[in-house]
Amino acid sequence: xxxxxxxLQQVVKMGEIWSFVEVGPEGIEAVxxxxxxxAAELGDQSNMRTAAVLTGWGMEKIVKEVSRYPVDRVxxxxxxxxxxxxxxxxxxxLHQLVEKEKPEIVxxxxxxxxxxxxxxxAIRAEAGLIAHVTYLGIDPSDGRLVGHVPGFGGGIVAVCxxxxxxxxxxxxxxxxxxxxxxxxxxxxxxRFSPKLHPTNGWRIVERRVAKVVDITRAEKVVVAGMGxxxxxxxxxxxxxxxxxQLAVTRPLADLGLAPRDVQVGSTGVSLRSNIAxxxxxxxxxxxxxxxxxxxxxxxxxxxxxxPIFQFSDYCVEADLFKLVPKIIEEFEKEGA
Amino acid sequence: MEIVVCxxxxxxxxxxxxxxxxxxxxxxxxxxxxxxxxKNAVEAALQLKDRYGxxxxxxxxxxxxxxxxxxxxxxMGADDAILLSDKAFAGADTYATSYVLAQAIKRLRPDIxxxxxxxxxxxxxxxxxxxxxxxxxxxxxxxxxxxxxDRVVVAKRTVKGGYEVVKVPLPVVMSVELGSNTPRxxxxxxxxxxEREFKITIWTANDLELDLNLTGKTGxxxxxxxxxxxxxxxxxxxxxxxxxxxxxxxxxxxxxxSKG
Ligand SMILES: Cc1cc2nc3c(=O)[nH]c(=O)nc-3n(C[C@H](O)[C@H](O)[C@H](O)COP(=O)(O)OP(=O)(O)OC[C@H]3O[C@@H](n4cnc5c(N)ncnc54)[C@H](O)[C@@H]3O)c2cc1C
Numbered sequence: 001x002x003x004x005x006x007x008l009q010q011v012v013k014m015g016e017i018w019s020f021v022e023v024g025p026e027g028i029e030a031v032x033x034x035x036x037x038x039a040a041e042l043g044d045q046s047n048m049r050t051a052a053v054l055t056g057w058g059m060e061k062i063v064k065e066v067s068r069y070p071v072d073r074v075x076x077x078x079x080x081x082x083x084x085x086x087x088x089x090x091x092x093x094l095h096q097l098v099e100k101e102k103p104e105i106v107x108x109x110x111x112x113x114x115x116x117x118x119x120x121x122a123i124r125a126e127a128g129l130i131a132h133v134t135y136l137g138i139d140p141s142d143g144r145l146v147g148h149v150p151g152f153g154g155g156i157v158a159v160c161x162x163x164x165x166x167x168x169x170x171x172x173x174x175x176x177x178x179x180x181x182x183x184x185x186x187x188x189x190x191r192f193s194p195k196l197h198p199t200n201g202w203r204i205v206e207r208r209v210a211k212v213v214d215i216t217r218a219e220k221v222v223v224a225g226m227g228x229x230x231x232x233x234x235x236x237x238x239x240x241x242x243x244x245q246l247a248v249t250r251p252l253a254d255l256g257l258a259p260r261d262v263q264v265g266s267t268g269v270s271l272r273s274n275i276a277x278x279x280x281x282x283x284x285x286x287x288x289x290x291x292x293x294x295x296x297x298x299x300x301x302x303x304x305x306x307p308i309f310q311f312s313d314y315c316v317e318a319d320l321f322k323l324v325p326k327i328i329e330e331f332e333k334e335g336a
Numbered sequence: 337m338e339i340v341v342c343x344x345x346x347x348x349x350x351x352x353x354x355x356x357x358x359x360x361x362x363x364x365x366x367x368x369x370x371x372x373x374x375k376n377a378v379e380a381a382l383q384l385k386d387r388y389g390x391x392x393x394x395x396x397x398x399x400x401x402x403x404x405x406x407x408x409x410x411x412m413g414a415d416d417a418i419l420l421s422d423k424a425f426a427g428a429d430t431y432a433t434s435y436v437l438a439q440a441i442k443r444l445r446p447d448i449x450x451x452x453x454x455x456x457x458x459x460x461x462x463x464x465x466x467x468x469x470x471x472x473x474x475x476x477x478x479x480x481x482x483x484x485x486d487r488v489v490v491a492k493r494t495v496k497g498g499y500e501v502v503k504v505p506l507p508v509v510m511s512v513e514l515g516s517n518t519p520r521x522x523x524x525x526x527x528x529x530x531e532r533e534f535k536i537t538i539w540t541a542n543d544l545e546l547d548l549n550l551t552g553k554t555g556x557x558x559x560x561x562x563x564x565x566x567x568x569x570x571x572x573x574x575x576x577x578x579x580x581x582x583x584x585x586x587x588x589x590x591x592x593x594s595k596g
Contacts, residue, residue: 024496087465088474112495116477119465122431128557129430131460150566151458153349156361158458159561166557201474202504205490209498220591242591254515261497266459267514274594277587285350286456292569296594298587313572314590316583326584334588
């Protein structure tokens with residue numbers, strides 16, 4: 001008797017953790033999978049159910065694909081008004097499902113759109129919102145979500161929780177958590193039709209996007225800074241020879257010389273590569289927070305006192321315009 | 337056309353220290369500055385003023401020491417500056433902050449609300465869309481270019497891998513992308529006038545229609561349990577010496593041996 005009661009307790013899962021899934025031109029966003037993976041882990045630890053949530057229109061194939069990842073169910077919030085991005089509409093639709101299903105936790109990727117929807121949902125649902133976290137856990141003592149939020153350019157981390165009793169929302173920095181592998185079976189899909197009125201609000205009249213290289217998972221990365229003078233061809237050639245991805249510092253992205261998506265740092269992405277070869281970068285705190293998880297950092301800088309050397313394993317005082325061609329030459333000599 | 341720009345004063349990131357004992361941010365050791373992205377928002381507003389003859393009001397919530405930096409915005413060309421300052425607003429998270437800002441904006445009834453994309457101290461990027469939600473307005477985030485045609489905003493916003501152009505009728509809340517323009521320097525005469533004669537309007541809780549259960553620490557839906565310094569990872573900091581060839585070969589060797 002006691003034993004079966006115990007069993008029952010274990011089976012009855014308490015509350016739900018949701019992962020808001022975004023879809024880009026290349027399919028499911030990587031960070032959406034990363035939060036699904038994290039939610040599965042948190043769900044196991046804390047005996048909560050997990051669900052993936054999508055808002056949109058005509059997404060049958062993607063919804064099916066999502067159902068193969070480790071989630072207990074998939075909610076598909078479906079409406080013609082959701083065919084295009086409009087943060088207010090998507091937040092409204094999602095809020096209607098939140099009202100109905102009352103999840104404990106909703107996770108979002110901290111993406112250009114995810115941040116908008118999460119923020120608007122938090123106001124509608126009177127929820128707590130922990131932003132841009134790099135760590136998530138459940139405090140076993142009170143069952144509350146714990147998020148770590150790096151602040152002040154990444155030098156300080158704030159350990160945050162939501163107030164007891166409110167819906168807990170977190171946005172997660174891309175590239176921090178591991179992507180899960182599909183489970184081999186399909187989770188149940190629940191459709192939900194929100195009530196939405198057509199508005200003449202948001203309209204996207206033009207859109208240009210190129211395929212994005214995800215440098216957060218690259219094994220080797222060459223990072224070009226302003227020391228290159230904005231001349232990226234040398235760094236590109238080097239990256240190609242080494243089989244590395246090319247990344248940049250913020251000023252180069254500001255100048256439009258490389259897309260924001262390959263900018264390293266507190267307002268860009270974090271690298272987790274084995275090697276980062278860093279060319280002509282001074283080492284500002286906004287930048288170095290993005291190379292914290294790199295295994296081996298090699299930096300080339302003409303200034304022996306450049307701060308970047310404090311954050312490097314191997315420091316090379318040299319003019320990159322002289323040394324980089326030498327590296328390419330020596331590399332070719334030795335044969336790839 | 338009325339424009340409100342929401343700005344925040346932040347400590348210089350490079351100078352911020354965490355007090356090892358109290359585990360609080362020691363702001364006394366750091367100089368304050370206008371949040372970088374907010375400078376871009378002010379500049380974006382002033383460009384709209386130059387083009388369409390709008391009136392620009394700078395709005396901030398915070399302690400009185402924000403005043404000199406709000407005056408800097410006026411020196412740049414803003415027409416007015418309002419500081420929301422009250423003990424009841426202190427300790428606010430983004431929920432409580434966006435509420436107070438939204439209530440002030442309701443009193444001002446602008447056509448366009450601009451913010452910086454995020455702040456350099458906490459960098460949540462949540463406040464602009466949250467203000468919009470309180471007001472029931474549309475929002476466009478990470479905007480790099482704005483024009484207005486027949487009370488419709490046409491804004492270029494950065495998205496993953498590129499950009500999109502969005503059209504929305506006024507009123508609207510937009511967050512301006514960091515580095516999307518070059519903030520102007522104030523001219524000397526206007527700066528002197530702003531510093532000596534211009535008076536910032538201070539609004540306390542009494543000047544706004546507020547539910548005090550939603551403001552400050554009381555109104556916040558999140559809490560900071562503690563602050564930790566992030567220890568930089570241990571690095572070898574080994575200088576490679578020798579001729580260019582030797583350095584090049586040493587670098588290649590390190591890369592080759594680092595596999596896996
Ligand atoms: C809110 C905010 C957020 C930010 N976020 C980011 C971010 O996410 N990522 C980021 O990178 N920055 C960010 N920044 C900017 C950051 O503060 C620095 O300004 C930036 O990182 C500097 O880029 P850099 O090192 O390429 O250029 P610089 O600081 O100009 O450094 C160039 C370096 O190149 C060296 N050099 C010059 N010539 C040569 C040569 N011939 N050979 C070798 N070395 C040479 C110089 O000695 C110098 O050290 C942010 C700033 C703010 C205010």
